[in-house]
Each structure stands twice: as C-alpha cells, then as structure tokens.
Amino acid sequence: MLRELHTNHLSFWLHLARCTGGTYWKLDRGVMVDTGIAGPAFNQVHCRADDEESIAEAAGYFGKRELPWRLVSSGPATVTTVRGVEREPLYPILSRDAVASEDATAVAGGLTIDVARSVEAVREFVDCAAASYGYEPKLLDAICGPETIADERFRLYLGRAEGRVAAVAVGVTVPKDRTIGVYFVGVRPESRNRGFGRAVTTRVIGDGAAGGAGTAVLQATPAGLPVWTAMGFAPVGDYLLWDFPG
Structure with missing residues (x-):
C-alpha cells in the first residue's frame, strides 16, 4: 500500500513540473523534480536519506541554478542530519x-x-x-x-x-x-x-x-x-x- 501512496505523491510533483515547464528524471535510486519555483518545497529529490550519491547530484544541480530544494525520504528514520541540515518534523502519510x-x-x-x-x-x-x-x-x-x-x-x-x-x-x-x-x-x-x-x-x-x-x-x-x-x-x-x- 505504501508504494501506491508514494506513486500518487510522485505523480503530483511530476505533473507540477510539467505545468511549470520544469523537468524531472530518474536517478539510479530515486527521482529528481525541478519546477523552477523559488521555494524549497517545490524542487525535490526523492531517495533514501543515506543515498549520498543521489543527494550530492541534487545538491550540485540545484546549487548551480541557485534553487532551494527539498529531500523527501521514507527512511531510514535513524538519519537526522543531511549535509549539515537538521531534519524537519515528521510528515505523516495518511x-x-x-x-x-x-x-x-x-x-x-x-x-x-x-x-x-x-x-x-x-x-x-x-x-x-x-x-x-x-x-x-x-x-x-x-x-x-x-x-x-x-x-x-x-x-x-x-x-x-x-x-x-x-x-x-x-x-x-x-x-x-x-x-x-x-x-x-x-x-x-x-x-x-x-x-x-x-x-x-x-x-x-x-x-x-x-x-x-x-x-x-x-x-x-x-x-x-x-x-x-x-x-x-x-x-x-x-x-x-x-x-x-x-
């Protein structure tokens, strides 16, 4: 069930990228979404919180474009700090x-x-x-x-x-x-x-x-x-x- 719910969440962000003339693509272990909107919630990488390679790729991509961005992950829950940034409060999936x-x-x-x-x-x-x-x-x-x-x-x-x-x-x-x-x-x-x-x-x-x-x-x-x-x-x-x- 969680997989289907995550698919729906991704569908929202992929369509938002299409609406804004942005782009999205698959990483080896996740998805990156660039809407071009200058708010961290609107440009995202979806991957594991310990996937350092994908996170570094996102940081390089968004950094060159001076866009704020967000890491969205379903785990592991033991990770609290990524690239010097503390985790936000938990975001329940309902x-x-x-x-x-x-x-x-x-x-x-x-x-x-x-x-x-x-x-x-x-x-x-x-x-x-x-x-x-x-x-x-x-x-x-x-x-x-x-x-x-x-x-x-x-x-x-x-x-x-x-x-x-x-x-x-x-x-x-x-x-x-x-x-x-x-x-x-x-x-x-x-x-x-x-x-x-x-x-x-x-x-x-x-x-x-x-x-x-x-x-x-x-x-x-x-x-x-x-x-x-x-x-x-x-x-x-x-x-x-x-x-x-x-």
Whole structure:
C-alpha cells in the first residue's frame, strides 16, 4: 500500500513540473523534480536519506541554478542530519477509504466548490493558495498556464464564499493504483474554523471515488494532523524532510 501512496505523491510533483515547464528524471535510486519555483518545497529529490550519491547530484544541480530544494525520504528514520541540515518534523502519510459523499458536490457553511477549467480560475487558485500559505502570489505564477488544467487526473478545486475563493485543494488520481491524492489544501486566514478545508477535501475524495479510486491519501503537517484523523485518515508511515536553501 505504501508504494501506491508514494506513486500518487510522485505523480503530483511530476505533473507540477510539467505545468511549470520544469523537468524531472530518474536517478539510479530515486527521482529528481525541478519546477523552477523559488521555494524549497517545490524542487525535490526523492531517495533514501543515506543515498549520498543521489543527494550530492541534487545538491550540485540545484546549487548551480541557485534553487532551494527539498529531500523527501521514507527512511531510514535513524538519519537526522543531511549535509549539515537538521531534519524537519515528521510528515505523516495518511490514508482512508475513498467513498462518495452526499455533500461532495456542494456546500459547507456557504462554500460552493468547483474545479478550475480556465487559466483565470487557476489564477484565483494561486491567489488563495498564496494567502493560505503565506507565499507571495508571484511565487506560484509559473503554474498559471493551460498545462495545469490539461490533464483531467490533476484537478484544482476552488471553494467560493462571499464572492471570492476562500479555500483550495488539489486532487490527483492515479487510476492504476486506484488512489486519489489530496494536496495543497489551504484556507484564507480570515475564513478558517468554518469547515472549509474539510469541505474541499471531502469533494476531492468524493470525485476520486466516483472515478474509481478506492483509497484516498494525503501528507499532513503536524498542525493539520488532528483535522485529518477526525475525517477518518490513519497514519501509514512518515516522510522525512530536509530543506536546503538556494
């Protein structure tokens, strides 16, 4: 099961690289993703934390481009320091059954949810996502193009309330593994504590189930873990993260 969930996670990042005009390639024992976005979470190498050769290759590649980057690993958990950088808090991988929900098509506390079908809608997504995560909107401008909405397996969800987008999420379907991944859930600070994050997540899972997915997966921050466990998600493992500056 963990392999299928990791495949879904990689699918998200590989598609993001396509959307931004970036690139990705296989290493001997992992995958490297270059989106060109100037944030460590957006340029990644996925490999074992003790794979010094792959990590050195990533460091050289991103260093030449002055890009910050992230090491994502499922182990070994005994590794705490990589290239002088201490490990981030554990990043739990969670899963639950994907089931259609009666409220998957609409509403929670005045929120209406739809899927981005135009570049303008993607810009609305970026504006809300940037506010939710404390980014400058220009950081995410690279995804504002037709490639982002070209693949039906990769959906940007917009939750609208009081005339603007208040909550967002990304859904990624991997049909061969029958998984629906939930990523980038964000709610504007002034719209929190109204159930909006739960609502957009429910919609993503419901659409995935309607498309044949049997399992939903997401990766939680420590702060978000109680929200997701309350929705029936259970931990199945942890990602180990190291963020390296540009």
